[in-house]
Amino acid sequence: MSQWENYLQENFDRFLQELLDFLRIPSVSALPEHAQDVQRAAEWTAKRLQSAGLEKVQVLSTGGHPVVYGEWLHAKGKPTVMIYGHFDTQPADPLELWTHPPFEPTIEGDRIYARGATDDKGNLLIPIVAVEALLQTEKALPVNIKFLLEGQEEIGSPQIPDFVAEHRDLLACDFIYSADGSLWGENQPAIYISMRGICALQIDVQGPKHDLHSGAYGGTVQNPIHALVQLLVSMRGPDGRITVEGFYENVLPMTREDQEKMAAIPFDEEAFKKEIGVDELFGEPEYTPWERIGVRPTLELNGIWGGFQGEGTKTIIPSEAHAKITCRLVPNQDPRKVLDCIEAHIIKNRPKGVRINIQKGGAYAKPYAVPMDHPAVQAAHRVFEELYGVAPYYVRGGGSIPICSTFLDELQAHTVTFCFGLPDEQAHAPNEFFRLSSFRKGQKAYVLLLKHLGAANG
Amino acid sequence: MSQWENYLQENFDRFLQELLDFLRIPSVSALPEHAQDVQRAAEWTAKRLQSAGLEKVQVLSTGGHPVVYGEWLHAKGKPTVMIYGHFDTQPADPLELWTHPPFEPTIEGDRIYARGATDDKGNLLIPIVAVEALLQTEKALPVNIKFLLEGQEEIGSPQIPDFVAEHRDLLACDFIYSADGSLWGENQPAIYISMRGICALQIDVQGPKHDLHSGAYGGTVQNPIHALVQLLVSMRGPDGRITVEGFYENVLPMTREDQEKMAAIPFDEEAFKKEIGVDELFGEPEYTPWERIGVRPTLELNGIWGGFQGEGTKTIIPSEAHAKITCRLVPNQDPRKVLDCIEAHIIKNRPKGVRINIQKGGAYAKPYAVPMDHPAVQAAHRVFEELYGVAPYYVRGGGSIPICSTFLDELQAHTVTFCFGLPDEQAHAPNEFFRLSSFRKGQKAYVLLLKHLGAANG
Numbered sequence: 001m002s003q004w005e006n007y008l009q010e011n012f013d014r015f016l017q018e019l020l021d022f023l024r025i026p027s028v029s030a031l032p033e034h035a036q037d038v039q040r041a042a043e044w045t046a047k048r049l050q051s052a053g054l055e056k057v058q059v060l061s062t063g064g065h066p067v068v069y070g071e072w073l074h075a076k077g078k079p080t081v082m083i084y085g086h087f088d089t090q091p092a093d094p095l096e097l098w099t100h101p102p103f104e105p106t107i108e109g110d111r112i113y114a115r116g117a118t119d120d121k122g123n124l125l126i127p128i129v130a131v132e133a134l135l136q137t138e139k140a141l142p143v144n145i146k147f148l149l150e151g152q153e154e155i156g157s158p159q160i161p162d163f164v165a166e167h168r169d170l171l172a173c174d175f176i177y178s179a180d181g182s183l184w185g186e187n188q189p190a191i192y193i194s195m196r197g198i199c200a201l202q203i204d205v206q207g208p209k210h211d212l213h214s215g216a217y218g219g220t221v222q223n224p225i226h227a228l229v230q231l232l233v234s235m236r237g238p239d240g241r242i243t244v245e246g247f248y249e250n251v252l253p254m255t256r257e258d259q260e261k262m263a264a265i266p267f268d269e270e271a272f273k274k275e276i277g278v279d280e281l282f283g284e285p286e287y288t289p290w291e292r293i294g295v296r297p298t299l300e301l302n303g304i305w306g307g308f309q310g311e312g313t314k315t316i317i318p319s320e321a322h323a324k325i326t327c328r329l330v331p332n333q334d335p336r337k338v339l340d341c342i343e344a345h346i347i348k349n350r351p352k353g354v355r356i357n358i359q360k361g362g363a364y365a366k367p368y369a370v371p372m373d374h375p376a377v378q379a380a381h382r383v384f385e386e387l388y389g390v391a392p393y394y395v396r397g398g399g400s401i402p403i404c405s406t407f408l409d410e411l412q413a414h415t416v417t418f419c420f421g422l423p424d425e426q427a428h429a430p431n432e433f434f435r436l437s438s439f440r441k442g443q444k445a446y447v448l449l450l451k452h453l454g455a456a457n458g
Numbered sequence: 459m460s461q462w463e464n465y466l467q468e469n470f471d472r473f474l475q476e477l478l479d480f481l482r483i484p485s486v487s488a489l490p491e492h493a494q495d496v497q498r499a500a501e502w503t504a505k506r507l508q509s510a511g512l513e514k515v516q517v518l519s520t521g522g523h524p525v526v527y528g529e530w531l532h533a534k535g536k537p538t539v540m541i542y543g544h545f546d547t548q549p550a551d552p553l554e555l556w557t558h559p560p561f562e563p564t565i566e567g568d569r570i571y572a573r574g575a576t577d578d579k580g581n582l583l584i585p586i587v588a589v590e591a592l593l594q595t596e597k598a599l600p601v602n603i604k605f606l607l608e609g610q611e612e613i614g615s616p617q618i619p620d621f622v623a624e625h626r627d628l629l630a631c632d633f634i635y636s637a638d639g640s641l642w643g644e645n646q647p648a649i650y651i652s653m654r655g656i657c658a659l660q661i662d663v664q665g666p667k668h669d670l671h672s673g674a675y676g677g678t679v680q681n682p683i684h685a686l687v688q689l690l691v692s693m694r695g696p697d698g699r700i701t702v703e704g705f706y707e708n709v710l711p712m713t714r715e716d717q718e719k720m721a722a723i724p725f726d727e728e729a730f731k732k733e734i735g736v737d738e739l740f741g742e743p744e745y746t747p748w749e750r751i752g753v754r755p756t757l758e759l760n761g762i763w764g765g766f767q768g769e770g771t772k773t774i775i776p777s778e779a780h781a782k783i784t785c786r787l788v789p790n791q792d793p794r795k796v797l798d799c800i801e802a803h804i805i806k807n808r809p810k811g812v813r814i815n816i817q818k819g820g821a822y823a824k825p826y827a828v829p830m831d832h833p834a835v836q837a838a839h840r841v842f843e844e845l846y847g848v849a850p851y852y853v854r855g856g857g858s859i860p861i862c863s864t865f866l867d868e869l870q871a872h873t874v875t876f877c878f879g880l881p882d883e884q885a886h887a888p889n890e891f892f893r894l895s896s897f898r899k900g901q902k903a904y905v906l907l908l909k910h911l912g913a914a915n916g
Contacts, residue, residue, distance in 0.1 A: 196673060200771045209735025214758045215654060215857030218786050219698075219750030220730070222740035225759035225781075226694060229687035236684060238809065240677075272678070277667025282680035282811035292677030300672045301683035302774055307761035308782055313658045313820035315784050316760050323683075324766055326773050328676050351696065353740035362771035399673030 003137035008129070008443050015129050016112075018048065019439065022087075022121050023105040023114040029065050029088035029155045038151045041087040042066045045149050048125070052132035054147065060167075062159035065151035069170065072131070073144045078454055080144040081376075082171065084403070084415065085124035085179040086153035089116035090428045097430035111433040119427035120180045122434035123419045123442070124149060127179055130446035142454020146173055153180065157403055164410045175376040175413050177449070178404075182421035184265075186435075189384035189392035191377055192417045193261075194294065194369035196328040198400045199335035200362030201342060203228065203323045206355040211307070211316040222353025224321040225306045231356075232323060234349045235299055235342070240283045242299045245348075246341040250332045254295050257372065261394040262290040294396025298328045299342075328398060329367045365402035370414040379452045380418050383445050418449060461595035466587070466901050473587050474570075476506065477897065480545075480579050481563040481572040487523050487546035487613045496609045499545040500524045503607050506583070510590035512605065518625075520617035523609035527628065530589070531602045536912055538602040539834075540629065542861070542873065543582035543637040544611035547574035548886050555888035569891040577885035578638045580892035581877045581900070582607060585637055588904035600912020604631055611638065615861055622868045633834040633871050635907070636862075640879035642723075644893075647842035647850035649835055650875045651719075652752065652827035655787035656858045657797050658820030661686065661804065662780050664813040669765070669774040680811025682779040683764045689814075690781060692807045693757055693800070698741045700757045703806075704799040708790045712753050715830065719852040720748040752854025756786045757800075786856060787825045823860035828872040837910045838876050841903050876907060 001009075027041035028034040042059045045068045049057045054070035061067075065088060073080065092102035092115045100106040105114035112122070127147075134141050148171060150160055164171060184190035207224035208217075235244050242248070267289055273281065283292040292298075306321030308314035327338055339360045350356055370377055372394060384392040404415040420442035426432040459467075485499035486492040500517045503526045507515045512528035519525075523546060531538065550560035550573045558564040563572035570580070585605075592599050606629060608618055622629060642648035665682035666675075693702050700706070725747055731739065741750040750756075764779030766772035785796055797818045808814055828835055830852060842850040862873040878900035884890040 196676075198673070198773065207736065212734060213857065214756070214760065214784055215656070215786055215855070216751070217734065218654075218756040218758050218856055219741045219745075219754055220739050220747045221734060221736055222698075222738075223759055225762050226690070229690045229759070229762070230696060232684070232687045233691040238688060240680075276670060276675065276679060278665065278679055278811060279813070280680075280811050281678050283677045287677075289678045293674070296677055298672070298676040300676050300773075300775055301681055301687070301765065302672065302772055303765035303767050303776065304683050304687070304779065305763045305767045307759065309761050309763045309780075313782070313784060314760055315656065315758075315821060317758055318761065321762065322767075324771070326672055326771060328673055353736060353738050355737070363773060397673070398676055399671065 004133045004447055005444065007133045007137050012440060015125065016436070016439070019112065019122060019125050020105045022125065023112070023116055024103055026103045027088050027116070027151065028091050029152050030091050035065070038065045038088050042068050042151055045087045046070070048128055049147055052128050053135035054131065062152070062163045064159040067151065067163060068147070068149040070147045071145065072135070072141050075141055075144045075454065078143045079174040080146060080172070081450070081453060082146040082148055082173040082176040082413070083127045083179055084148050084176055086120050086150045087124060088151045088154050089121070090119070090154050094430060099431055107436070110436050112436065113431060113433045115432055117432050117434035118182070118421040118425040119432065120153070122439055123179045123421055126420060126439065126442035127446045130443050130450065133443070134447060134450065142450050146171065160403060161406045164406050168410055171411055173411060173413050175374070176407055176415040177376065177418040178415050179419050181417040181419040182423050182425070183419070184393050184395070186422060187388060188390060189388050190395045191380050191384070191392045192397045193372055193377065193394050194331065194396045195367070195401045195404060196297070196330055196398055197333060197335050197365045197367035197405070198326055198328055198363045199339050200324070200326045200364070201339060202359040203231065203325070203346065204357040204359065205321045206319070206357070207353070208317065208319055211319050214315040214317050217317055221317060222351065223317050224354050225318060227351035227354040228304070228306065228321040228323055230351050231346060231349060232301060235345065239285060242297070244299065244341050244345040247297070247299070247338065250334065250337070251297060252331050254291065258295060259291070261372070262288065262294060262396065265290055265393045265395065293398035295330050297330050297333060300326055300328070302326055326363055328400070331367045331369045333367055335364055335366060365400040366405035368401065368404040368408065370416055374414055374416070375456065376414060376416040379449055379456065380416055382452055383448045386448065387441065387445055418446070420445070462591045462905055463902065465591045465595050470898060473583065474894070474897070477570065477580060477583050478563045480583065481570070481574055482561055484561045485546050485574070485609065486549050487610050488549050493523070496523045496546050500526050500609055503545050504528070506586055507605055510586050511593035512589065520610070520621045522617040525609065525621060526605070526607040528605045529603065530593070530599050533599055533602045533912065536601045537632040538604060538630070539908070539911060540604040540606055540631040540634040540871070541585045541637055542606050542634055544578050544608045545582060546609045546612050547579070548577070548612050552888060557889055565894070568894050570894065571889060571891045573890055575890050575892035576640070576879040576883040577890065578611070580897055581637045581879055584878060584897065584900035585904045587901050588908065591901070592905060592908065600908050604629065618861060619864045622864050626868055629869055631869060631871050633832070634865055634873040635834065635876040636873050637877050639875040639877040640881050640883070641877070642851050642853070644880060645846060646848060647846050648853045649838050649842070649850045650855045651830055651835065651852050652789065652854045653825070653859045653862060654755070654856055655791060655793050655823045655825035655863070656784055656821045657787065657793035658782070658784045658822070659797060659800060660780060660782050660817040661689065662778065662815040662817065664778055664815070665811070666775065666777055669777050672773040672775050675775055679775060680809065681775050682812050683776060685809035685812040686762070686764065686779040686781055688809050689804060689807060690759060693803065697743060700755070702757065702799050702803040705755070705757070705796065708792065709755060710789050712749065716753060717749070719830070720746065720752060720854065723748055723851045723853065751856035753788050755788050755791060758784055758786070760784055784821055786858070789825045789827045791825055793822055793824060823858040824863035826859065826862040826866065828874055832872055832874070833914065834872060834874040837907055837914065838874055840910055841906045844906065845899065845903055876904070878903070
């Protein structure tokens with residue numbers, strides 16, 4: 001057994017105690033009364049980076065919750081790798097559903113129960129411990145390392161894009177590993193090679209200045225709900241294809257490799273339908289469900305309202321109707337251009353007899369992808385294969401992680417997920433937990449990753 | 459001046475004091491705490507019928523608020539005319555908007571302010587007073603008279619259809635005048651010769667069993683809001699024409715006379731648009747606004763809801779979406795058949811990937827019309843012309859008065875409005891009032907009406 005592996009084994013109990021300490025800090029970024037706790041978690045993280053042997057460790061202010069930075073840059077000629085994670089947590093409510101208090105971490109068998117255990121404190125501590133093991137046993141790292149750990153991920157990282165733009169030199173790196181996320185299953189690693197972007201808008205339809213009696217006025221004026229549904233239907237065909245002109249304009253077609261990688265991920269349609277409670281799936285028929293999630297954009301109606309919603313009948317022509325829309329976008333769609341297309345479509349298809357207002361904005365992220373042959377992907381692939389005995393799935397995620405495109409735009413560096421959460425660990429839900437076995441396996445994985453990167457590059 | 463006219467003039471102050479007494483009873487049928495007041499109003503009305511000289515006066519129970527009946531049936535060979543009205547009122551709230559307490563009637567100039575003044579206590583007292591004047595001065599009436607006055611009109615007369623069906627013999631008559639309603643304007647009488655029917659339904663669309671993350675699931679399942687709007691749009695063309703198969707099947711085409719009568723009613727499009735606050739009117743282009751209100755059915759979306767309605771963005775595929783629909787119907791549409799057509803349309807056009815539930819019911823009324831050449835219409839016409847110096851408008855009302863079709867179905871008798879409210883008198887709103895001049899003019903009009911009917915018939 002190598003020295004670093006020995007070190008990880010001998011110090012495992014200490015690392016675990018440290019994780020428990022870390023989890024006791026209720027660093028809930030969404031709740032103003034916990035702002036000091038987020039600050040404490042930043043200071044705890046900074047201290048931990050220092051004790052691991054990192055240099056220039058700083059708690060940096062952002063205008064909101066802080067960021068923690070640390071570096072070790074003595075691997076001359078080797079790449080600079082940044083590790084990203086976050087020390088803030090989701091709120092814990094509903095408290096009554098927790099079997100253990102959320103900020104009194106409890107170990108049961110292989111599980112540590114606490115808010116933030118898997119998302120993201122357990123995952124975040126793994127690379128710190130890995131770096132410490134190497135610095136303690138080998139006095140050096142195989143590559144240059146920077147840590148960027150933030151305290152506002154759970155509220156959408158509002159100040160982080162500006163922070164990254166203002167600290168381009170400090171954060172300059174070749175690529176980034178994100179220690180925030182999860183694998184496919186306990187025995188099946190995964191690398192997220194793309195995430196969809198997002199853009200949002202609200203449509204407000206204004207008809208008569210107040211609700212009208214549907215008898216006295218019915219037949220003389222446009223009904224704002226009719227006008228709204230007409231407009232919404234004009235945006236999507238009955239097969240799910242979006243009919244807004246220009247919507248698909250910059251969508252990259254699937255490559256054969258994309259198709260193969262997605263086909264390699266099992267999809268149990270019956271289990272999927274049962275999980276969500278539908279009788280049949282729906283979407284562009286020429287794509288598989290994974291393809292529709294991974295490489296196809298959507299235009300989804302998130303909410304609609306207008307007129308009477310109570311029990312019984314209210315015989316009105318309502319004054320207003322509203323709808324909320326978000327689009328999930330894929331490379332190389334531009335969220336701003338997509339919003340412009342939708343706006344142009346609405347203006348062109350405006351129903352008669354109503355006034356229409358469009359509020360663009362809300363959720364916003366560019367789509368993000370890392371090439372499958374990127375060296376950071378390939379290094380992660382090799383480590384996963386070595387540790388798990390199977391090749392990782394290359395997953396095209398349907399959700400959005402805005403920071404990946406921020407890093408790409410500002411630092412010209414791609415981000416690859418390398419993290420050890422598992423999908424059943426109740427992130428964002430009561431009774432969140434992290435596996436001790438993942439905590440242990442991840443430490444070894446990160447050391448191997450850094451060694452691979454050092455050996456392969458420079 | 460004839461004796462009856464003298465009698466009306468000499469007793470006007472007493473009639474006015476009686477009206478004030480009547481208005482002091484807070485007979486709000488919607489509020490259980492006022493049930494005793496509705497009963498008191500019934501007893502007041504019965505006593506007043508008795509003192510006017512009517513016979514067999516009774517307060518009859520219905521299972522809900524009571525009905526008052528009275529008759530005078532000694533005009534052998536003459537028609538039997540029933541007079542309809544109601545002694546219950548709308549609630550008075552919002553109280554703070556009343557300049558006088560709603561149940562402390564106050565006279566200011568030509569106006570009596572009180573809840574129920576125009577709707578319908580002032581209007582209801584008019585024919586009672588007219589009958590009294592004739593019985594006092596001529597010891598007989600020109601026709602047979604029955605009064606059916608009810609206490610539940612403002613809550614939709616739930617027990618009245620059954621009551622009428624169970625009292626067919628007692629209520630048998632040749633035709634009915636309704637003392638509930640209004641004229642066109644102070645100098646312009648009107649006769650409502652038709653009212654639209656109504657039917658109602660709710661559509662419930664069920665998608666996934668709970669809201670889904672629009673990133674993780676977007677592209678795999680039907681969005682219930684998309685499904686709903688698709689269904690709703692399939693029911694109406696962009697020009698306002700309803701596209702539900704069979705919807706127009708029994709609609710009577712307009713006659714040339716219909717068209718002429720409707721064209722005679724002025725329509726100031728600019729004032730109408732300004733009143734309701736729209737830039738343009740909307741509806742089947744081959745009909746005028748009056749025609750669309752009077753002789754064309756509608757399918758109106760009264761309410762819609764589903765998913766997120768708050769500030770900002772919530773990136774979900776919602777679990778459910780709902781819409782409320784009412785149709786206004788014209789002769790000879792049958793509300794039940796129209797609901798069946800809509801149900802069949804929904805089943806035929808069901809979007810994929812969701813479950814749909816249809817709740818039929820809520821507001822319900824058959825469309826109603828009285829022939830323009832009906833003797834009751836012609837008698838009203840002549841009286842109005844004599845008193846106002848102009849022919850009444852023949853109005854096809856857009857709203858629904860369910861009792862008219864109940865009378866037609868159960869008693870084979872048509873109903874004609876003969877009443878003296880005016881559209882500006884704040885029925886159902888704060889500061890409701892009735893005009894003293896209308897109270898006076900109406901009394902004379904009812905005597906003339908009965909005399910015309912007696913002279914023309916038998």
